[in-house]
Amino acid sequence: MKSEFPLLDLCHFNEHTQVIVSRFGVFLKKFKKTTFPRRHDFYHMVLFTEGSGKFSIDYQTYSIKPFQFYFMAPGQIHDWHFEGNIDGYIINFPAQFFQSFLLNANYLDQFYFFNGNVQDCIIQVPEELRWTVVELIEKAILETLGDNKFKNDTVRVLLLLLFMEISNLDGRNRLSFVEPNxxxxxxxxxxxxxxxxxxxxxxxxxxxxxxxxxxxxxxxxxxxxxxxxxxxxxxxxxxxxxxxxxxxxxxxxxxxxxxxxxxxxxxxxxxxxxxxxxxxxxxxxxxxxxx
Missing domain, CATH: 1.10.10.60 (Homeodomain-like)
Structure with missing residues (x-):
């Protein structure tokens, strides 16, 4: 059966890239006409650093708060409605972005926030971790804009460090590491x-x-x-x-x-x-x- 929502791939935003890491305000201005609600066939993350409004994932709606991180797996439906000035960061990448880099093709499955369960998708970043999170994302942005021969690998490493920092906030991920079967x-x-x-x-x-x-x-x-x-x-x-x-x-x-x-x-x-x-x-x- 045909879905009633557009299923977007990464080429919709940039046909020449394997990953998008951007400040949210820049991304919004460039793709403000994108249809909502929508789905992606790639991983999609949004970190809000300022602003308010509503964000919904698979029909569950949440109030936007500063330093709230939304992690979405491929196929999930999402929508947003902003109030006032909004800013933060956005990260998009397909599943194969890490599969070609890591021996374990399912490595991302170890992070609970990528499991597709909405209650695990939204994480409030505590104050003591905010500087670290922003620094990792800013470094990834600079790499995507540069011409470093290894820039995609550098972005992969920076994002993995980001995921590990976020995952360490909650013990739910530990079961996946110790019991992979x-x-x-x-x-x-x-x-x-x-x-x-x-x-x-x-x-x-x-x-x-x-x-x-x-x-x-x-x-x-x-x-x-x-x-x-x-x-x-x-x-x-x-x-x-x-x-x-x-x-x-x-x-x-x-x-x-x-x-x-x-x-x-x-x-x-x-x-x-x-x-x-x-x-x-x-x-x-x-x-x-x-x-």
């Missing part, structure tokens, strides 16, 4: 959900594909993500439902069928249970917000 298993489960959520709805079906027991899968999800395997599956279905509900040409019944529900009333009950509102209420609220 568990992390890989969780990632494989989430990839399988993305590929099969229209047809496979039960944890035991995914457990079979992963060659583990349903109990093992559920324990893993609760330990690493904080919710059950069933909730991870249901959350992915509901996220796709939200994306479809923005399209006013589709009825709720048609959306239910697109998501492989035989009974639209069951779809409505599940949606309300997971979100606290009916599909029509969600549609009305978010379309009013967008338009």
């Amino acid at each position: 568990k992390n890989a298993l969780r990632q494989n489960f989430e990839k399988l959900i993305d590929e099969n959520y229209l047809s496979l709805r039960l944890p035991k079906q995914y457990a079979e594909l992963l060659h583990i027991t349903p109990n093992h899968l559920n324990k893993l999800c609760n330990e690493m993500v904080g919710i059950s395997a069933g909730d991870l599956i249901r959350n992915r279905i509901i996220l796709e439902a939200k994306r479809l509900l923005i399209n006013l040409k589709l009825t709720v019944t048609e959306i239910a069928y697109k998501l492989n529900f035989e009974d639209s009333s069951y779809f409505c009950k599940l949606f309300k249970k997971q979100t606290g509102m009916t599909p029509n209420a969600f549609r009305k609220h978010h379309n009013l917000h967008i338009h």
Whole structure:
């Protein structure tokens, strides 16, 4: 099915670069006509240093605060609405930017803020770390503007140092480092959900594909993500439902069928249970917000 949101690649912003590191004000002036809401097929980070307003990721809205860092994985939907002067930094790079540099192609998966869970995507940078964070980003900006033969590698190193500094703020990442097998298993489960959520709805079906027991899968999800395997599956279905509900040409019944529900009333009950509102209420609220 076709998404109702534009999926932008890095070429939309600059077809001749592998990475973008920029002051936010400069970036906004250059790409102020970019469509919102939107999705990217690359990693997208925004650090606000001043200003206010609202920032939403996958339909969850937050108030912008100075030195708030937003980390977004490929595919996530985001939107922003600013109040007054806004400034900070923006960083964009595709997954392969680090894959060609590191022996471990999945190295970035070790940082919890890239896991795609919205509650882990937003980090308030404490005062004692702000100078270090800004210095690393400013150095990366200078490298992208220079002609150093190794500038992309230098930017990679600076960004990795930045990610490590941010990750050290929270112990949640440690599990990924000491138990890489568990992390890989969780990632494989989430990839399988993305590929099969229209047809496979039960944890035991995914457990079979992963060659583990349903109990093992559920324990893993609760330990690493904080919710059950069933909730991870249901959350992915509901996220796709939200994306479809923005399209006013589709009825709720048609959306239910697109998501492989035989009974639209069951779809409505599940949606309300997971979100606290009916599909029509969600549609009305978010379309009013967008338009």
